[in-house]
Amino acid sequence: MLFLLMLALSFSIPSVCSNTYKVVCYHGNWAAYRSGDGKFSISNIDPYLCTHIVYAFVGLNSNFTINILDPWQGVDLAGFTNFNNLRTKNSKLKTLIAIGGWNEGSERYSAMVSSASNRKTFIQSAINFIQKYDFNGFDLDWEYPSQRGGGSADIANFVSLLREMRTEFNIYGYLLSAAVAAPASSVDTSYNVPALSTYLDFINVMTYDLHGPWDSVTGQNAPLYPASSDVTAFQKSLNVDACISGWIERGASPSKIVMGVATYGRSYTLQNSGNTNIGAPTTGGGAAGKYSGESGYLGYNEICEYVNAGWTVVWDDQQKVPYAYKGNQWIGYDNPKSIAIKVAYAKARGLGGVMVWSLETDDFNGKCGSVNPILNQIKTSFN
Template sequence: MGRKILIALLVNCLLWELVSAATDKVVCYHGSWSKYRSGNGQFTVNDIDPNLCTHLIYSFVGINTDGSILLLDSTLDVNNANFANFNALKTRNAALKTLVAVGGWGEGSTKYSAVAASATSRATFIQSALNLVQTYGFDGFDIDWEYPAQRGGAAADVQNYATLIKEFRTVFDKHGLLLTAAVAATPGSVDQSYDVPALSKYLDIINVMAYDIHASWDGVTGQNAPLYASSIDTTASAKLLNVNASISGWISRGADPQKLALGLGVYGRSFTLSNSAISGLGAPVSGAGNSGPYTLEAGMLGYNEICEAQLAGGWTTVWDDEQKVPYSFKGDQWIGYDNPRSIAIKASIILFIVNYAKSLNLGGVMIWSIETEDFRGICGSKYPILNAIKSALGTANENIEENVNDDTGGNDDASSGGGTAVDDGNDTPVGDETVVDDGTASGGTGGVTCTQAGYIRDPADCNKFYYCLLVGSSYQPLAQQCNSNLYFDLESQTCNWPQLVSGC
């Protein structure tokens, strides 16, 4: 009895620690140029729902060669009060944090490399950023240098960037301001560009851009943001081109997982097939896909453009169960993208992608970018991607909280919890493959047996599930239970509709 009480206390202490650091950040970038888009694609600050994001980042400003901030669209930002209206969103959500981002793909790397190399230019950059943030009421500053030591940069950028953010941190701490950055995702690019421990030490949030992993430049079709490698990824380098390898790579290189935000692309990468009769993953392509009516960029389609095109009919959508993302094709056009189902899977695993028992949960998720959501609800409800994130993260955090109040140490008394997972209704039910190691369970009188960390489903009752937590030298099953009309889905790590759950 004494040992059981001790285990229960240890479990509760660990779970309270997890709750206090539970994933809660939803970082949303806003591309201000979407104000100039046509028709249903035109997006203004007034279209933002400030209650779906915890952090909103206004994109972009640039820099001059001396390091001072350059307003890339002063008419929109200042004269038309876009900065002011953006920060006024905090009146509708007092907990919301707003930031302004510098850089982006279009700004390149050359100027940033030169500024970071000079102590005088770094000081100018930091002071100019501070003035901008304080003048317009932002809560912080985001650095989107794409990328140090690449695209015209120099090898010294790695150390100079670390020095830059250290100096930013010193100044911003005096004013209680946030400092974040958008960073490359794949291991090869990370090794080329960053001193990971330094970024982890000085930044509040590291927004990992885990998208653009495959596109038409590959010469074959590929997923924009595959969660895992595909069976056609046979080389060592190809096996690292996925979200899981990217996040794991950041952690193994010294990043604090609680500072990482998993970047989710609210858009797809499109391709033109060389032969419309060959339309699977890895099919040869002749180039980028057709541009959409709003984004007007070949090879890229916003989620709103994708879903509106599918409403018109004629598209075939396939669920890629290896990589946990869909793709669609019609004629010679092929799109790899995320939908609410794949987003929910990615969001729901971020608490558990690393060792749960040691509280190494990620800090949150990030989306690029809010204006390519279905923000008008043309294809259904408004903001389906962000609502899928909210649902998945809410369910995950509720599951942790439910266990804090369960002092049984892992017996069969299950607490009520769970929630509904989001599915778009267009995909077939998922298979038995799990997102995280599910351990093994054996049924029998008195409960289940855990052999490793992870979720397992009750072998006799799909409504019940357990988290296997390492306590001392053994794994203890923490009992949980879905709402009465739901089953636990090992695929999405959430409670789901029974007809969408395999193996039950």
């Protein structure tokens, strides 16, 4: 009888663990420089809405050591310390430091991974940084191996880096993750997917920015499924479902995949304000928002204010996301309804959880209603 009880317990434990989803939330520290209600600091982070929080970003020096890009915030104002002290409120919370990002480019990272000695220098610098500031782990946001100035050898060399980091990180029990491209065309250019799945604790798939002002026609930032107007193989690849399926088909364990969701949208200026459909011709990005200040981009905290001020909202049932417009301005985005559908999708596919880019563009002041509606919807949907 005791044997049967132990056998039953041995089968029940994995099923319990498999239901422990990750909610990995990035914090873009530059939001501390925004004005008014757009200003977001570490004190605005609710440590109970995420399982992991990631401080973005540090960079890479020419000698392949960690470059603190904003020492005033990170060190002088004790940003790293305050970030990690959020664990005193929620002891289950894990903190990571992210290196890279779009602005860092690829060339220096390509050089770093190209030799064992360069990789060793980097890995030791990463460990020293984690230990000095007391993070739980490290997130690699190289955008992207073999692209943007990198070379074809990056694919194999990146695997070497991950393997060597895994060996060293295991000594200390540090977490190792990476933010990665989502569409199949980019994945095939940059990654050995089975190797990433082997060496990383989790893989943050950036399933957003699938359409934007660079397309010259309106499109959804992060459609879950394709539109009927998507007819070519490439067009059909630019949706969350196709991206996640592509990563799994290429050898990623679903439980290692953390699916990206966005607290922002991509905006456009319409060529003809009378044509507000998906695929409508545009003249460029939409007007910059009063908080984010970037053409072609609006945080959910900006979008919800526009919606409350009378923008027309349309639910795109094919792609399971909304869009909104007023005059010649158009925005494709996610709201709590679409986020709930995406979380249900992640659960149905057996994924490891969702990743949020990023904390500072949810409605963290609750100006449109409840505080942090996107993050709270994620938490509710996973419960």
